[in-house]
Amino acid sequence: MTNIRGKKISLHERREINRLLREKFSLGKIAKKIGRSKTTIVSEVRRNGGAESYNAVKAEARAVLMKNKRLSEIIQLSPYQRLDQRIQNLEMQVEILVDAIKELSHED
Numbered sequence: 001m002t003n004i005r006g007k008k009i010s011l012h013e014r015r016e017i018n019r020l021l022r023e024k025f026s027l028g029k030i031a032k033k034i035g036r037s038k039t040t041i042v043s044e045v046r047r048n049g050g051a052e053s054y055n056a057v058k059a060e061a062r063a064v065l066m067k068n069k070r071l072s073e074i075i076q077l078s079p080y081q082r083l084d085q086r087i088q089n090l091e092m093q094v095e096i097l098v099d100a101i102k103e104l105s106h107e108d
Helices: 011-022 027-034 038-047 056-075 079-107
Strands: none
Touching: 011 027, 011 038, 011 056, 027 038, 038 056, 056 079
């Protein structure tokens, strides 16, 4: 797989990082396996709690929140629009968590 420049890490990639971390892969090997630079993987894992506590679902939720926070700062939403956006973010987080719970229940 080739390196992907400028493309955000997907939930699928985050789940793969999570799985490989549990299997004790090094960050360099994880980077090669998913086609990302080692720097990208190191930053992603460090930003989201480190190798021991990395959680793909939480990392995705954080990324979504940060993206929406940056967008709202850029376009200066009204308070009501920001509230609506927060509600949408929470709904998305709930969906992500429900998917993760379903996925974990199938792993048992």
